[in-house]
Amino acid sequence: MKTVSSLLDEDWYARYKKISKLNIRSSIYDVTNRCNLRCRGCFFFSSGEHKVAKEENDIRKWETFIDKEMERGVNLAILIGGEPTLCPDRVEAFYKRLPTFCASNGLIKLPRDRFPDLMVGISLWGNGEDEKILRGKDTFAVSSKNYEGDKHTYYLYTITPRQIGQTGKIIRKIRDAGLKVHFQLLSNDEGVDGFFWKEEELRDIRSEMDDMLDKYPDTVISSKYYHEIICTGKMLDRPFGWQECPSVTEPLDSRNPKPKRLIHFIRWASDLKTMHRCCTSETRDCSTCKDGAAHMSWVMVNKRAHMRSAKDLQNWIEIYEMFAKLYQFIPW
Numbered sequence: 001m002k003t004v005s006s007l008l009d010e011d012w013y014a015r016y017k018k019i020s021k022l023n024i025r026s027s028i029y030d031v032t033n034r035c036n037l038r039c040r041g042c043f044f045f046s047s048g049e050h051k052v053a054k055e056e057n058d059i060r061k062w063e064t065f066i067d068k069e070m071e072r073g074v075n076l077a078i079l080i081g082g083e084p085t086l087c088p089d090r091v092e093a094f095y096k097r098l099p100t101f102c103a104s105n106g107l108i109k110l111p112r113d114r115f116p117d118l119m120v121g122i123s124l125w126g127n128g129e130d131e132k133i134l135r136g137k138d139t140f141a142v143s144s145k146n147y148e149g150d151k152h153t154y155y156l157y158t159i160t161p162r163q164i165g166q167t168g169k170i171i172r173k174i175r176d177a178g179l180k181v182h183f184q185l186l187s188n189d190e191g192v193d194g195f196f197w198k199e200e201e202l203r204d205i206r207s208e209m210d211d212m213l214d215k216y217p218d219t220v221i222s223s224k225y226y227h228e229i230i231c232t233g234k235m236l237d238r239p240f241g242w243q244e245c246p247s248v249t250e251p252l253d254s255r256n257p258k259p260k261r262l263i264h265f266i267r268w269a270s271d272l273k274t275m276h277r278c279c280t281s282e283t284r285d286c287s288t289c290k291d292g293a294a295h296m297s298w299v300m301v302n303k304r305a306h307m308r309s310a311k312d313l314q315n316w317i318e319i320y321e322m323f324a325k326l327y328q329f330i331p332w
């Protein structure tokens with residue numbers, strides 16, 4: 001029988017031991033239904049998720065709710081929205097209690113005296129021109145000033161087909177601002193012309209991302225196996241989609257047979273009562289979903305399937321390490 005220790009040499013086994021202790025139990029929280037942008041392709045607004053629940057405004061109710069989430073076993077809170085920085089008291093209620101990650105468009109700076117080591121992931125959708133088309137604003141110009149040199153911040157760079165051949169310029173700007181970057185691919189939920197992926201474009205961007213990781217290993221937080229998974233939509237020859245997705249809200253998951261999934265995962269709406277179907281858009285077609293975190297988690301929950309060879313298990317370890325870095329469970 002293949003075991004982890006029989007597949008790995010000493011160095012890889014030491015890396016494996018570090019992450020195998022983590023036992024991460026995440027859930028996702030819509031901190032608010034409001035945002036100071038309205039990006040074309042934002043899964044939250046395009047699927048009408050901002051209208052399904054009335055925002056809870058009483059901070060004490062948030063605090064009680066978070067305590068109950070911790071009793072449920074959650075040890076990583078992922079804050080999204082809307083724009084969480086519009087509600088710093090709610091962000092603080094999470095941050096004071098448990099490991100917390102805050103997604104943001106970076107236009108409002110979270111004060112570091114109040115949130116010294118909160119991990120902030122800033123969304124970026126390409127160069128200034130693409131950002132103006134899709135988001136109405138060149139957000140990088142503002143966010144890179146707000147967070148320059150910040151040790152607890154990275155860019156979540158959503159790559160669009162128009163970025164092929166352009167990523168190096170952006171990555172160098174991020175490096176020069178003293179920040180890190182992680183990639184995902186645009187799912188184009190609002191069908192903006194010119195932003196759909198074609199097969200050959202996915203091949204091109206995969207090799208470009210590999211190249212960027214080789215050239216800028218201190219700036220890019222990624223792995224080549226992750227690039228393969230998000231660009232092909234396949235893991236060990238299994239296609240990604242509804243039947244395989246690990247990031248479905250557990251109480252709403254009626255799939256049969258049940259795939260390997262995130263234990264106790266829930267995505268909560270901002271009324272603290274309503275649950276959304278999954279980590280991303282309620283209305284997205286799963287066969288075209290390119291959500292990076294869902295693909296990453298898909299690999300992570302399928303360790304056993306990666307124990308068919310040393311290379312497969314090493315790929316699994318690299319993706320787990322990448323996730324652990326992005327959520328501050330291990331250093332960059």
Ligand code: SF4
Nearest residue numbers: 035037038039042105
């Ligand atoms: S900044 Fe984020 S939440 Fe706000 S509209 Fe854009 S994608 Fe949506």
Ligand code: SF4
Nearest residue numbers: 245278284286289294
């Ligand atoms: S849209 Fe994506 S994240 Fe949501 S259930 Fe479908 S595959 Fe999973």
